[in-house]
Amino acid sequence: MPIEINTTLAARYQICELLSQKAGRLTFLARDLSSQTFVIVKILRFDGDFQWDDLKLFEREAATLKNLDCPEIPKYLDYFEVDEADTRGFALVQSYIDAPSLANLIAQGRKFSEAEVLELADRLLAILTYLHEQHPPVIHRDLKPSNILLANRSGNRIGDVYLVDFGSVQTAARKEEGTCTIVGSYGYMPLEQFGGQTTMASDLYSLGMTLIYLLTGTHPAELPQVDGRVKFTAEISKKFDRWLAKMTQPHLDKRFDSAKIARVALNSEDGSYGDFDRLKPADTQIQLYRDRDKLEIAWAEYKLLNNLESLYAYSGIGFVACLFLAMILFASKVPFAVLVVFFCFSPILFLCLRTSFLFLSIRNPKILEMLLGKKNYRLVIDDRYICKLRCRGEKSKAVKLTEHARSQFEILAYNPGYTFDKCVDTNGKLIQGNNITIPPKLYLYCGGFEYSFPAQFSQAELWWLGKELSDFLNLELQVIYPTPKVPEAPSCGGGC
Template sequence: MIVTDTVLTDRYQIEELLSQKAGRRTFLAKDLQSQVPVIIKLLRFGDGFEWDDLKLFEREAATLKNLDHPEIPKYLDYFEIDEIDTPGFALVQSYIEAPSLATLIARGRKFSEAEIFELADRLLDLLTYLHQQHPPVIHRDIKPSNILLGNRSGNSIGDVYLVDFGSVQTVAKKEEGTITIVGSYGYIPLEQFGGQTITASDLYSLGMTLIHLLTGMHPAELPQVDGRVKFNAEISKRFERWLEKMTHPHLDKRFDSARVAQLALKSEDGSYGNFDRLKPAHTQIRLYRDRNQLKITWQEANGVVISVLNFIGFIIGTLLFFVTILTIFMSLYILITTLPGIFSLMVVPAFFCSFLLSAVLIIKWNSWLEQIRKMTPKESYGLVINNHYVYNSRNHRNEYKSVKLSQHLRSQIEILAYNPGYTFNQCLDTNGKLIQGSNTITIPPKLYLYCGNFEYSFPAHFSSTKFSQAELWWLGQELSDFLNLELQVIYPTPKVPPAPSCGGGC
């Protein structure tokens, strides 16, 4: 039995038992060589011992030995204990003199949003370091009792430490994950219960820890709806949305990495992803967003002016065509009536010259018409969403006009849907027979936004601009992120010609 003042390996003098559970004990001790306090973790063989315990213990020692970070305990020593009554292994690591978050909560300590924001930032820095190791180091047991705070001064939260790597996992790939279920109930995500933990699992645990600090309640005591924890706290809407994404039960809705989560936490526009990579290189669409507003705009020539120009172009083109025909017939008439002897020699050049003149005039006119179109004053079209309104904007000759479409808050927007568009070369009926008249059916891509009775789509019915699939997918991701709304992909049923009918006589 190891008691106070026991000296291990003639070097480490036990001073105090800090914690114990089946097969494991943690002691505060003194290194007699350096005269500094250390932490000794002891794994004992005996009742309740399992080989998985030894595997985790050895993994913790190996992990700490390879890490070098000021906010993580340092590996100092590892040795076997041969005493008859206490056989086992001991891990020695540096001692950090600071209370845990769990201790501070028990003392009644309250944390402001600014303090929790700073704590999240510091821990995400630390998780980025761990997750970028080769292979990634996944803590798997982030909770208030494993986070220490020390040297608080002024408005700073102080020094932040992450301790207890007894549940650590080091895997290079998701499919290589351990089947050992570790962690603390309420702080671990669903996939960790299945024994397949990834780096995003640590983000969930961190998010739950922050929620515990905000509410003062253990996460297991908070209500859940569809697997998502519901909590009330007087924090900004933006921070609340960030926490919801950190603790989303589905991995594909959670942040991909600690670095992405940190960028989202500190971003000026509240963006939770780098969507610039989705933006097509030559798009004419302009997108601006900050924490409170999203604005999508593009420019088009005045539709009425373009219609008038097209009409004039059609009239002049038609006149040129008839002039060309008339010129040809007049040339033929002159050749036949005045110079019948040389008709066969002149008819081909006459035709050629008449056709060439007509072609030059038509090409020249089309060039002039295109220049006129480019000089036509542009109008800005677009959609603006802020905290209070959704409205369509138009800017004609520098006069800003807005058409209010909805007074719903942006959080009340219900559906965001994307139709990628498709083309059918043929349609078959339920019997597998080709439907006549259905050789080619094309559905263009569209992006829809529904808010109550209000529907807005890209491209809008009044717009002459055609949006590509890539442009609509990019806009859809930006809107989904800004609205915190899932982008639904839909495939509408195409309209096809009715099957031939036999008038009721079949």
């Protein structure tokens, strides 16, 4: 070994024990002669295995630790040049944490219950949240059992949790120049990390694989895969199983958006995958109620607002009322000229009344409810069926829409709608204009059953409900863009 035990570096750090040795790197346990405490000394050697990318990673680790202040992460202490007889390079000194790694505990036969793994996941997500919320975000890129330390276990508590070894760290703002440096550990690395496109969600994948290792005792690389997804067997709750499945999605866009949202989902009582309240429009009147086994969506429909032709029906009623009033005036021997003036101005009177009615109903929905009657509906989805309820006071009339259980739904699709300047209708007739609109649509499909949400729901409301349903049904929300039939381009008869 180039550096002997008891060697003192920088006239301060006395080498006590070699902890690990990799190509170009040495990690020692040393004693700080100034403070008489143990420290970790990492040395990058300029030997035959040295590469400039190693120096970039080493300097980045030092710079990152220097800017972090978290009790669950080693503290930066010193950085200096090493110039010994057989060793030249740089040394990074950081605080020593006297605790075994998860890898060592598993090798010793330690088993972890679901409750312990859940607690560990929560603690590590808190650390990742701290790292990912730095400016710029810090991505660990090598989260695995050997880089997680546990200390002071008490009873059924997991004890103190530490995340170490930031030798592969990267900041989200950094773009690698030239050839990208692929770092990480096989079995814990997501697909995008092999391509050098690491994101914060890459750490979530590594954490998910680490937790699966604790539950199964099998290295992730040895577990079977189907369509890129790891398959494992463990006696855990359905909620935790679904959460792990989302953490370890092979496709980046299907994982949690952040460690913070993943932690919210882990601790949610209803098993939801994240915070969808941020998608809920502030002015919506739709109410959503949810627990682990049932989801309810409640809304109100007003006949007048859903069918504007009814405005003319009310105008007709007004006309009949005016005609009846005119007959009374005629019987009262009112001059004929007064009757003529009355009928000439009646259309203007109808228009004013209708406009006033609309204005008041929009400003105060209670007026609309009082004059027309509000119809309340609820859509209920549980493990047995999906049904729609029409509520009148305390009474409800339920209509069972399908016998299919929620696990049998095949498609959840969202169409955001679009506006076209021209298209062809079902009869082949060309329609032109600036208001040819396909409204947004959200629907559920299973076999021959299809349910579409009311047309009165806005695009933002449908997107919010789609995300909630996708989470509850464990079904991907498919976004389908409208494709109108447009007129064929004129042919040039082969003379083009």
